[in-house]
Amino acid sequence: MTQIPNPEPSPNNFAKHDRTQPDFSKLTSSKVVAYLRSLTVGRSTRSYIKWINDTIGWYTLFWVALIWGGFLISGLQILKPLPKPLLLPKLQLYLTLIGAAFLLLRLLTTRISPIPLRSQDVFRLGMAPLAGSDILGWPLGLARVKAVGIALLPAILWMLFCYVFLGTLPWGTLLLAPILGWVWLECGWLSYASRDIHQPKAKVFSRALTLFVLVFSVTGMFSPVGLWNVLWDQSPLAYIAPIALLILSHFATRSSLHDGLPSTFLWQARVLSQLQSTVYMSAMTRAVPNQDEMRRLKAQLEPDRQRSKPTVFLPPPPASWGVQGALLWRSALMFYRRPFLEHLPILASCLALLLLENNPIATTIFGISLQAVIIGLIVSRLVAPAPLSPLLPILSSELTIGRVLPGLILLGIFFVALGALLTLTIGLEPLAFVKAALPMLCAVVFLEKMASWGKTNPYAREVALGAAVVAILPDVIAHYSGYGQWGLIVEAAVALMMFLPTGIREP
Amino acid sequence: MTEEILPLEIRSLEVVLSQRQILDDISLTLKKGDLMWLRGRNGAGKSTLMRALVGLLTYRGEVFIKGEPPYTLKAKSKFIYVPDEALLYDDLSLSEHARFSSMSYFQGDAEAKILGLLEQFQLTPYLGEYPTAHSRGMRQKLSLSLALGLDLPLYILDEPYNALDVQAQETLSEILAAKIKSGASILVTAHQEGITRSLLERIPHARQADLEDGKLLERITSKKAGKALLDKPSDKSPDKSPDKSLDTSL
Numbered sequence: 001m002t003q004i005p006n007p008e009p010s011p012n013n014f015a016k017h018d019r020t021q022p023d024f025s026k027l028t029s030s031k032v033v034a035y036l037r038s039l040t041v042g043r044s045t046r047s048y049i050k051w052i053n054d055t056i057g058w059y060t061l062f063w064v065a066l067i068w069g070g071f072l073i074s075g076l077q078i079l080k081p082l083p084k085p086l087l088l089p090k091l092q093l094y095l096t097l098i099g100a101a102f103l104l105l106r107l108l109t110t111r112i113s114p115i116p117l118r119s120q121d122v123f124r125l126g127m128a129p130l131a132g133s134d135i136l137g138w139p140l141g142l143a144r145v146k147a148v149g150i151a152l153l154p155a156i157l158w159m160l161f162c163y164v165f166l167g168t169l170p171w172g173t174l175l176l177a178p179i180l181g182w183v184w185l186e187c188g189w190l191s192y193a194s195r196d197i198h199q200p201k202a203k204v205f206s207r208a209l210t211l212f213v214l215v216f217s218v219t220g221m222f223s224p225v226g227l228w229n230v231l232w233d234q235s236p237l238a239y240i241a242p243i244a245l246l247i248l249s250h251f252a253t254r255s256s257l258h259d260g261l262p263s264t265f266l267w268q269a270r271v272l273s274q275l276q277s278t279v280y281m282s283a284m285t286r287a288v289p290n291q292d293e294m295r296r297l298k299a300q301l302e303p304d305r306q307r308s309k310p311t312v313f314l315p316p317p318p319a320s321w322g323v324q325g326a327l328l329w330r331s332a333l334m335f336y337r338r339p340f341l342e343h344l345p346i347l348a349s350c351l352a353l354l355l356l357e358n359n360p361i362a363t364t365i366f367g368i369s370l371q372a373v374i375i376g377l378i379v380s381r382l383v384a385p386a387p388l389s390p391l392l393p394i395l396s397s398e399l400t401i402g403r404v405l406p407g408l409i410l411l412g413i414f415f416v417a418l419g420a421l422l423t424l425t426i427g428l429e430p431l432a433f434v435k436a437a438l439p440m441l442c443a444v445v446f447l448e449k450m451a452s453w454g455k456t457n458p459y460a461r462e463v464a465l466g467a468a469v470v471a472i473l474p475d476v477i478a479h480y481s482g483y484g485q486w487g488l489i490v491e492a493a494v495a496l497m498m499f500l501p502t503g504i505r506e507p
Numbered sequence: 508m509t510e511e512i513l514p515l516e517i518r519s520l521e522v523v524l525s526q527r528q529i530l531d532d533i534s535l536t537l538k539k540g541d542l543m544w545l546r547g548r549n550g551a552g553k554s555t556l557m558r559a560l561v562g563l564l565t566y567r568g569e570v571f572i573k574g575e576p577p578y579t580l581k582a583k584s585k586f587i588y589v590p591d592e593a594l595l596y597d598d599l600s601l602s603e604h605a606r607f608s609s610m611s612y613f614q615g616d617a618e619a620k621i622l623g624l625l626e627q628f629q630l631t632p633y634l635g636e637y638p639t640a641h642s643r644g645m646r647q648k649l650s651l652s653l654a655l656g657l658d659l660p661l662y663i664l665d666e667p668y669n670a671l672d673v674q675a676q677e678t679l680s681e682i683l684a685a686k687i688k689s690g691a692s693i694l695v696t697a698h699q700e701g702i703t704r705s706l707l708e709r710i711p712h713a714r715q716a717d718l719e720d721g722k723l724l725e726r727i728t729s730k731k732a733g734k735a736l737l738d739k740p741s742d743k744s745p746d747k748s749p750d751k752s753l754d755t756s757l
Contacts, residue, residue: 022606024615032610036596043598123594127561128611129584198578263578267563300524 029131036125037138079160085167092221092232099228100217103180106187107210111195112301113262114188115143116276117269126266133257140253143185151181158231165366172230172238179246186249189256196262205252212248216241271300312337323394327402331384335406342381343410349378350414353440354422357432368476371439376468379443380459382407386452396452397499404448408441438491443471445498512574513538514585514661514692515560520568522552522559529555531721533568537661537692542683542710544703545696547718553696554591556718557665560694561588573660584612586661591669593650595638601625601649602634608653621656627678628652644670655682662686664695668702676702684709
């Protein structure tokens, strides 16, 4: 593995530093932070440039970009709009409700600072007598860039969906998405800061933004001036509300930062930086992050959630059950102790999968992709952690059973309960129930196998999505080869194979 | 006559972490020129108390640094906290750390003082280097120099003697004694009895307190310190026994 080199001290920088003594009579907080960032950010950037130059090479990057670009363009070229666009009569209402809920939840529920700070910055900047706006200037800028970049991805997907299925191309989405990404971050900050009694402006602005989102979500339903109208309306008036929201949230954040940092910010930033470094270190060593350590740190952020002191118990199995029994007990205890709210996403996913399978869209490439995404988002929650000691004398199949069986039982309960409910209410077909449950089961088992055999982190999003794609693959291949009826059988066979006793696991 | 604003004043401080009471009803004051040595077994809550004081943990109760809550800019300009782990920028050299530290507290003469302390700790040959390649002890020396080179009313030092060699420990005791002489106040934790004895010899009026079961108990362990403590009349508490809860102004 290539190591990123430490930046070498530059004699030029050192000499320059010694010559230019700062004028302390004119020194301001922003100049102090600028001095620090000019050295640290500048050197890190130069160090990364040197690292790319020495290890990967710029030509490699250029060719990768070219290949990806070509791949993307050819992918776009094969997209063709449906001859008969789908009619979604309540689309505007749904988009408005989703958008409004998205921002209102953020404004009303964020309790933890959405802006991270490095541990060095916590102690050396955060505890020094410097203005909050200067301390947070750089990390806030980075967080904005990240939020805007992330927001662009679903925007592009939405445009492609509109082009193929609705026969429209809402270019306004490309403007709305970055605005929303930016506003999403600032709404989170204002919601967090408004909980501090020393941040009166944040409280006022948070309420003003809530009112703004509510009012302009409603006005959009019967006038061109609305927050979400750019998703379906090309009129220039549709841009007024999103731009106004951006200006308001930006002004509100600036104003809140002038009041200083919230009193809980530094300790939250310290814990968040420790969490970040735990994840970072595990990524560097390609290990699974220490879940116990992460739980301990999270307990500091959310002390009310009884994360570190158990209140419910399951009796341990008799010793004669051996390691297998101990593993099953540990996994079952984890699910049993998990707060019910954390089970809700699993329940919601089961419902979504059942509804999807009951819809003709399920057999299209869009439906299959959606199924994979839903499974990928949730599957990690159904796999229990591995035993701490990798040296346990246990069969691979026993390890799989120990880690996944309690989760699969929970999944079974949810599917059966929801399936019965939907059968009675909307006449769900029994086959739809099997089609929804089987890929999820496959994904859970496959994820555990990837984790225990390949030493990958089953809680990493990309690994979970990979497992979901693999789980639906037999069905996709069978479907597009003209043997659709064999898809489920192949999936069931693959799932069963995972439980075969394949020998002692190698540490 | 105007009343002196205390460098540190804690009233009924409580810290609860994960539904466990770590600190319970801690009251404490540090006057100008006071040094308090805080002791306690591992997990007793020494670092927790310090973190709560400087705003790195939430707490119930009241904390004032020079009359201001610790998270305000006014309070931040009056104290510095040195954690038990030296947190330094990997891409700033030692001399740049000194420059940045003096700038961040707006003290023009602090850079020279920090460089002077680095010289006392024999780090001058390494001024142009990054601390990444340095040992834990060298990083600790830098961290302490960056704090003690500043001219502030209150220093809060968590295990400052850890990882220091014998000579550096003596140097640190001398620096702390000089700080106390100049009127600064210091709250310090340390496990090493020998080191702290040498510190108490240099600072006869130093105070000691033990954290036990979340409570703070002040003890008198050195003859000189004991005499100094007992010679001072207590205004608030009629109880003059050596072991008592620290809600008294000694």
